[in-house]
Amino acid sequence: MRLSRFFLPILKENPKEAEIVSHRLMLRAGMMRQEAAGIYAWLPLGFRVLKKIEQIVREEQDRAGALELLMPTLQLADLWRESGRYDAYGPEMLRILDRHKRELLYGPTNEEMITEIFRSYVKSYKNLPLNLYHIQWKFRDEQRPRFGVMRGREFLMKDAYSFDLDEAGARRSYNKMFVAYLRTFARMGLKAIPMRAETGPIGGDLSHEFIVLAETGESGVFCDKDVLDLPIPPDDVDYDGDLNPIIKQWTSLYAATEDVHDAARFESEVPAEKRVNTRGIEVGQIFYFGTKYSDSMKALVAGPDGVDVPIHGGSYGVGVSRLVGAIIEACHDDAGIKWPEAVAPFRAAILNLKQGDAAVDGACEKLYRELTAKGVDVLYDDTDQRAGAKFAAADLIGIPWQILVGPKGLADGKVEVKRRSDGSRENMSPADVVAKLA
Numbered sequence: 160m161r162l163s164r165f166f167l168p169i170l171k172e173n174p175k176e177a178e179i180v181s182h183r184l185m186l187r188a189g190m191m192r193q194e195a196a197g198i199y200a201w202l203p204l205g206f207r208v209l210k211k212i213e214q215i216v217r218e219e220q221d222r223a224g225a226l227e228l229l230m231p232t233l234q235l236a237d238l239w240r241e242s243g244r245y246d247a248y249g250p251e252m253l254r255i256l257d258r259h260k261r262e263l264l265y266g267p268t269n270e271e272m273i274t275e276i277f278r279s280y281v282k283s284y285k286n287l288p289l290n291l292y293h294i295q296w297k298f299r300d301e302q303r304p305r306f307g308v309m310r311g312r313e314f315l316m317k318d319a320y321s322f323d324l325d326e327a328g329a330r331r332s333y334n335k336m337f338v339a340y341l342r343t344f345a346r347m348g349l350k351a352i353p354m355r356a357e358t359g360p361i362g363g364d365l366s367h368e369f370i371v372l373a374e375t376g377e378s379g380v381f382c383d384k385d386v387l388d389l390p391i392p393p394d395d396v397d398y399d400g401d402l403n404p405i406i407k408q409w410t411s412l413y414a415a416t417e418d419v420h421d422a423a424r425f426e427s428e429v430p431a432e433k434r435v436n437t438r439g440i441e442v443g444q445i446f447y448f449g450t451k452y453s454d455s456m457k458a459l460v461a462g463p464d465g466v467d468v469p470i471h472g473g474s475y476g477v478g479v480s481r482l483v484g485a486i487i488e489a490c491h492d493d494a495g496i497k498w499p500e501a502v503a504p505f506r507a508a509i510l511n512l513k514q515g516d517a518a519v520d521g522a523c524e525k526l527y528r529e530l531t532a533k534g535v536d537v538l539y540d541d542t543d544q545r546a547g548a549k550f551a552a553a554d555l556i557g558i559p560w561q562i563l564v565g566p567k568g569l570a571d572g573k574v575e576v577k578r579r580s581d582g583s584r585e586n587m588s589p590a591d592v593v594a595k596l597a
């Protein structure tokens with residue numbers, strides 16, 4: 160992508176409505192724009208990041224055996240009356256009337272709809288286990304939308320729903336999602352710690368929130384320091400094998416949100432020097448809720464003995480759009496964003512430090528062509544801005560590799576490669592740059 164043809168409305172000033180760094184940087188970097196309180200348009204740079212995050216979530220859901228579908232954003236109120244949640248959900252639900260005065264709502268979550276789909280088709284235990292997910296916009300009329308995409312009203316969520324014959328099966332499904340979440344967040348360069356959590360309006364008796372530690376987080380959390388350094392399951396983890404050892408490793412050390420925190424246990428289990436009490440951002444949550452929805456909505460399957468029983472369910476959410484902000488909270492410095500490579504909008508930027516100089520222009524064009532041909536996502540800053548402004552923009556938008564091309568270096572056949580994550584720099588020939596990044 161040539162910057163001269165891209166749409167990157169960078170702001171010079173710090174927007175005053177932004178209270179936290181991720182919100183400020185997303186606005187300054189021209190990633191998104193607020194259209195109404197808690198409702199955002201994703202501009203091209205932000206949209207690229209959102210798509211990369213979404214794709215990692217998708218790949219790890221697929222790997223764990225979940226199946227993607229797509230449910231609509233609008234749902235019938237009557238479906239929610241079946242579960243009893245239409246009245247219970249309260250003012251966070253956006254309720255809509257159509258021209259026929261039918262009551263609809265913009266889905267804040269999808270337990271009811273997926274249960275309705277499931278019960279229409281699945282009648283036998285032989286079709287279990289089943290885990291269906293989608294990545295779809297949700298609406299919650301939050302009391303206090305704030306911090307940009309971190310607490311929006313319209314936001315993108317991955318939500319998966321598992322169906323099993325009994326509790327033992329449901330726990331296996333839960334464990335698969337637990338492991339998939341460990342892998343998902345680690346691939347994005349995040350440390351997201353599973354912490355025991357309250358089950359809240361979804362109901363049920365087993366839940367973990369995945370929390371990224373950050374001072375600006377909205378949840379208070381308590382954990383053993385050692386939980387921050389546990390190993391992430393490898394990409395060939397066997398989801399059909401026994402996942403219990405992984406779950407055990409991650410759940411034996413103390414880690415809890417403030418809602419379920421047990422001070423006495425914390426102090427007896429965790430030595431004083433290992434006690435972490437801080438704040439965090441909830442980037443995902445997993446629930447096992449048993450027969451809560453299958454009882455009320457009659458989602459029954461015939462067991463091996465031919466008797467109909469309600470299925471045991473779980474649901475598993477990831478805040479896809481919130482993650483964009485959470486990653487910035489975890490990865491930035493005074494100059495701007497430092498994207499982990501896996502989610503960066505572009506992997507590399509070519510900075511032409513003397514636009515109009517035939518040798519420099521030629522070298523940049525050649526690098527751009529070669530990197531693009533090798534499939535590297537590269538942003539070529541071919542604008543007529545001065546060098547200082549190009550450095551600042553590349554740092555602000557957080558491109559992991561910056562290739563600085565100027566007349567002095569070129570005279571020696573070299574360009575400079577700067578790594579955004581640690582600021583390290585290296586001189587090398589353009590051919591070596593291509594070999595390094597391709």
Ligand code: ATP
Nearest residue numbers: 308309310311314316441442443444476477478481
């Ligand atoms: P929170 O405690 O932050 O209000 P929640 O517990 O209500 O979140 P869940 O119902 O668990 O949210 O939804 C799954 C995921 O969706 C959350 O873990 C979070 O990452 C994301 N999410 C929830 N609400 C919002 C929101 N208003 N804006 C952006 N992401 C959200």
Ligand code: MG
Nearest residue numbers: 251299301359
């Ligand atoms: Mg909430």
Ligand code: MG
Nearest residue numbers: 359368441444
């Ligand atoms: Mg929560």
Ligand code: MG
Nearest residue numbers: 368441443444
């Ligand atoms: Mg939650």
